[in-house]
Amino acid sequence: xxxxxxxxxxxxxxxxxxxxxxxxxxxxxxxxxxxxxxxxxxxxxxxxxxxxxxxxxxxxxxxxxxxxxxxxxxxxxxxxxxxxxxxxxxxxxxxxxxxxxxxxxxxxxxxxxxxxxxxxxxxxxxxxxxxxxxxxxxxxxxxxxxxxxxxxxxxxxxxxxxxxxxxxxxxxxxxxxxxxxxxxxxxxxxxxxxxxxxxxxxxxxxxxxxxxxxxxxxxxxxxxxxxxxxxxxxxxxxxxxxxxxxxxxxxxxxxxxxxxxxxxxxxxxxxxxxxxxxxxxxxxxxxxxxxxxxxxxxxxxxxxxxxxxxxxxxxxxxxxxxxxxxxxxxxxxxxxxx
Numbered sequence: 001x002x003x004x005x006x007x008x009x010x011x012x013x014x015x016x017x018x019x020x021x022x023x024x025x026x027x028x029x030x031x032x033x034x035x036x037x038x039x040x041x042x043x044x045x046x047x048x049x050x051x052x053x054x055x056x057x058x059x060x061x062x063x064x065x066x067x068x069x070x071x072x073x074x075x076x077x078x079x080x081x082x083x084x085x086x087x088x089x090x091x092x093x094x095x096x097x098x099x100x101x102x103x104x105x106x107x108x109x110x111x112x113x114x115x116x117x118x119x120x121x122x123x124x125x126x127x128x129x130x131x132x133x134x135x136x137x138x139x140x141x142x143x144x145x146x147x148x149x150x151x152x153x154x155x156x157x158x159x160x161x162x163x164x165x166x167x168x169x170x171x172x173x174x175x176x177x178x179x180x181x182x183x184x185x186x187x188x189x190x191x192x193x194x195x196x197x198x199x200x201x202x203x204x205x206x207x208x209x210x211x212x213x214x215x216x217x218x219x220x221x222x223x224x225x226x227x228x229x230x231x232x233x234x235x236x237x238x239x240x241x242x243x244x245x246x247x248x249x250x251x252x253x254x255x256x257x258x259x260x261x262x263x264x265x266x267x268x269x270x271x272x273x274x275x276x277x278x279x280x281x282x283x284x285x286x287x288x289x290x291x292x293x294x295x296x297x298x299x300x301x302x303x304x305x306x307x308x309x310x311x312x313x314x315x316x317x318x319x320x321x322x323x324x325x326x327x328x329x330x331x332x333x334x335x336x337x338x
Contacts, residue, residue: 028276028331029288035274036295043302050305057182059294059301064175064190065090065249067293069264070271071197072125072241074289075234077272078201078210080217080281081132081139083235085124085146086242087264092150093121093246094256098163101171110168117250118243124150125239129232151261158258165254175251186248190293193244198286200237207284210234214281263314266321267296273324280332296320 043050069086076083097117099105108116124146131142165171175186201207209230212220221227250256273279274295275288299320303313 026276028327029285029291031327032274032276032288032291032295036291036298039295039298039302043298043305046302047305050302053182055301055305057184057187059297060187060190061175061184061252062301063293063297064184064186065245065252066264066267066271066296067190067290068193068241068245068248069268070289070293071193071286072238072245073268074197074272074275074277074284074286075201075207075210076139076238077269077277077279078207078214078281078284079231079234080214080279081231082143082269082279083128083238084140084143084265085128085150086238086245086268087261087266088147088150088154089121089124089239089242089261090246090249090264091256091258091261092124092154092157093117093243094250094260095154095158095163095258096120097247097250098165098256099157101168102163102165103167104163107167110171113168114174114247117247118240121241121243121246122236122239125236125242126232128239129235132235133228133231147265154258154261158256160258162258163256165250165256172251172254175248186252189244189248193241194286194290197241197289201284201286206230206233206237211282211284214278214283216282267317268293270317270321270324271296273328274320278332279325279328 040051049055069090073083073086094117097113097120100108100116101110101113106113128139128143128146131137131145132139135142173185175184175189177185179185179188201210209220209225209227212225213227213231217227249260271292272284272289274292275285275290277284277288296317299316300313303316308316
C-alpha cells in the first residue's frame with residue numbers, strides 16, 4: 001500500500017512572499033516620491049510661479065480626476081488586466097449625468113442625476129467584466145472596444161456638442177466648492193476615495209482576491225474561489241470610480257465635453273504603474289497610485305508653465321510611461337532571479 005502524498009498546493013509555488021512584495025512596493029513608492037520631489041524642485045527653479053498656492057492647488061485639482069480613474073484602474077491592473085476605456089467611459093458618464101440632470105433632457109433632481117451617472121459607470125464596468133470573465137476576451141481587446149464605443153456614444157448622445165449644467169444650481173460646487181478653505185472639493189473627494197480604495201485593497205476580500213488572481217489566477221481558481229465572479233465585481237468597482245470621475249470632471253468644467261477623454265487612460269495607467277502596481281498583476285499600492293497621479297499632474301502643469309508646446313508635453317508623458325513600464329519589467333526580472 002503506497003502512502004498518500006498530499007498534492008502540492010498551487011499557491012505555495014508563488015516565488016514571492018508577501019513581505020518581499022510589500023518591500024518591493026515600498027521601494028517603488030520611495031522612488032516615485034523622490035521623482036515627485038525632484039520634479040517640484042526643477043519646476044520651482046524654472047518658474048517662480050510654480051510654487052504659488054493657487055498653482056499647487058491647481059495641480060491637486062488636476063490630479064483629482066486622473067487619480068480617481070487611477071484608483072479604479074489599480075484594482076484591475078492588480079489582477080493582471082488592463083482598462084483602456086477609463087478616459088472615454090468617464091466622458092460618457094459625464095454626458096449621461098448631463099442627460100439625467102439638465103432641463104433639456106430628463107431634468108432629474110441633482111443628487112439622483114449624480115447617483116445615476118455613477119451607476120452608469122458601474123454598468124460600463126459590468127460590461128467590461130462580463131466580456132473579460134465570461135466571454136474570455138482579453139482585457140486589452142475588451143476595454144479597447146469599450147473605449148471606442150464610449151467615445152462614439154458620447155458624441156451621438158450629445159449631438160457632438162458640449163452639454164452645460166447652467167440649469168442645475170450648485171452642480172459645479174461638487175468639484176470647485178470649498179468645504180475646507182482654499183481646498184477644492186474635488187481634492188477632498190479624491191482623498192476620501194483613496195482612503196476607501198486603500199481599505200478595500202488591503203482589508204477586504206475584493207482586494208485580496210484581486211491580488212491573488214493577479215499572482216496566479218489558476219491557483220486561485222483551484223483553491224475554490226469563483227474567479228469569474230470576483231473579476232466581474234472588480235470591473236464593476238472600477239466602473240464606479242470611473243463614474244465618480246465623470247461626475248467630478250463635469251462639475252469641474254460645469255459641462256460635459258463629449259470630445260474629451262482620450263489620453264486620460266494613459267495617464268491613469270501611468271500613475272498606477274509609477275506607484276508600484278505591477279502590470280503583471282499580484283502587486284498594488286493605493287498610496288503609490290496617489291503619488292503617481294500627483295506626479296503626472298505636476299509634470300503636465302510644469303510643462304505648461306514653461307510654455308512647452310502641447311505636442312512636446314505628450315512626448316514627455318509618453319517617455320514617463322515608457323520609463324515606468326521598463327522599471328516594472330526590470331524589477332520583475334530581478335525578483336524572478338532571486
